[in-house]
Amino acid sequence: MPTVVYGGQSYECGEQSVLDCLTAQGVPIPSSCRSGSCQTCLMRAIKGSVPEKAKAGLKPTLAAQNYFLPCSCYPEENIEIVLPAEGMGKIEATVASVEYLNADILGIKLHPSKPLTYKAGQFINFFRDAATARSYSLASVPALDHELYLNVRKVPSGLVSGWIFSNLKAGDTVTISEAAGDCFYVPGKPGQNILLIGTGSGLAPLYGIIRDALLNGHTGQISLYHGSYNADGFYLVKELQKLEQYHSNFRYTPCVSEGEAQKDYAQGMVLDIALADNPDLSGWRIFLCGNPDMVNAAKRETFFAGASMNDIYADPF
Ligand SMILES: Cc1cc2nc3c(=O)[nH]c(=O)nc-3n(C[C@H](O)[C@H](O)[C@H](O)COP(=O)(O)OP(=O)(O)OC[C@H]3O[C@@H](n4cnc5c(N)ncnc54)[C@H](O)[C@@H]3O)c2cc1C
Structure with missing residues (x-):
């Protein structure tokens, strides 16, 4: 029988959906309709794959990242799952260049210390310090660009953008998160406008x-x-x-x-x-x-x- 790993614990769901199985064991998972419509219980598989039925109605960008609805999920293989906000690891990156694109926007190129899996248009979180981070979108394309490319606009009195404009320079080491977000291109409908x-x-x-x-x-x-x-x-x-x-x-x-x-x-x-x-x-x-x-x-x-x-x-x- 397939097992579901969540929060370091293994569960056997038997005939139950993943949502029913977890909540029956007292695991708190946000949910509402429990029938695949409201998408409140959205989760992501980080190991193994879920049946296509568990992705029905999701945006293609979410399905492409292994998001699924546990209320409609009856796994056929072992899976490990997380809530959407979990699993964004942090990595170090070296600032390759900082240049003004206009008076208010900086173009910043970053070399991550290990390869970052992302799609153009997703965002990373940029940490000014351990407690202060802001999201910035990725203008780079993994297959075209060696570096991550950000465009940061200066927000008046902005904690992070202000700090970036005053302090950030080539050669600095910064902390960023892995990429997230569903604003990206999914191939498959090449003729769509x-x-x-x-x-x-x-x-x-x-x-x-x-x-x-x-x-x-x-x-x-x-x-x-x-x-x-x-x-x-x-x-x-x-x-x-x-x-x-x-x-x-x-x-x-x-x-x-x-x-x-x-x-x-x-x-x-x-x-x-x-x-x-x-x-x-x-x-x-x-x-x-x-x-x-x-x-x-x-x-x-x-x-x-x-x-x-x-x-x-x-x-x-
Ligand atoms: C998914 C996502 C992607 C993003 N991508 C980018 C990106 O590619 N480039 C980019 O420049 N920013 C981007 N942002 C915005 C960015 O995360 C920060 O919110 C922005 O840089 C302001 O942060 P700060 O710390 O400088 O300002 P804060 O210290 O958070 O804010 C300072 C003051 O400015 C006000 N303020 C905050 N944001 C704005 C704003 N946008 N316009 C006007 N006033 C504001 C606040 O209310 C506050 O009074 C993105 C945000 C999200 C959620």
Whole structure:
């Protein structure tokens, strides 16, 4: 009979679901519907694999990371499982370079001390000290880039971003966590159109996701809209324009929300411009990153324009 290892203990579930088995033994697992709908009991298998039925209804990005619903899971082999927040180990990394991408955003390259498994667009936690950490998204692509690449925006009086701007330099050793998050590209639907909308350093995960999709031979349209108050807020412009030259299915639209209209930029709010250009989003995959007000409005508006909730990936920050 397969065993389930959780928190260092082994359990034999017999005919019971993993959730029923654990809770019957007094193990506290958050849960609500217990029938595969609410996803409250979400867990992750770190050893062994779970039956496909236990992943039904999950976003492809969660299923790809071995997340599953213990309420619908009747294991066929031995598995070891954790709650979603557990299992993010810490590692050391050396700062390879720090450079200004614009007046408010630093590009930081890190060499992890051991190989880090991640997908472009996920985030790592960056520790200023043992008790103070913040999340930063990965703009790098494992198959293309030797280093981890972060874009950090300076937040006024920010504990961690302020410290990074004042102190971080090439050669420093820092502590980061393993990668997490479900905002990344999953291959498998190469012809699906993709819309990406970001503001400020919300470009970081999107830059990684775009290059990952192109590397995987994505053939559907890939449209990026990057919003800023003024033209000084844009960065990675040359890199994005170069991608546009080499890939006819990629389109980059920088959008300025304030000041005079200029020929190089679309004028207006980034979400309004993206939706005006793409009014029917049925069947599209959507990535939204950056300003929380923009991201939350964009989640709603892209859903109303036809995108399925399971195809909308968002990191508000
Ligand atoms: C999944 C995820 C991914 C992220 N990826 C990135 C990334 O790639 N690049 C990046 O620059 N940031 C990213 N962030 C945001 C980052 O984790 C920090 O929240 C940010 O750097 C501020 O931290 P701080 O310690 O400097 O500021 P804090 O000390 O936490 O905050 C200082 C003050 O600023 C306010 N504040 C905090 N955040 C913001 C904000 N975003 N805008 C305006 N005011 C704010 C606070 O309310 C507080 O008053 C991400 C966050 C998440 C959750």
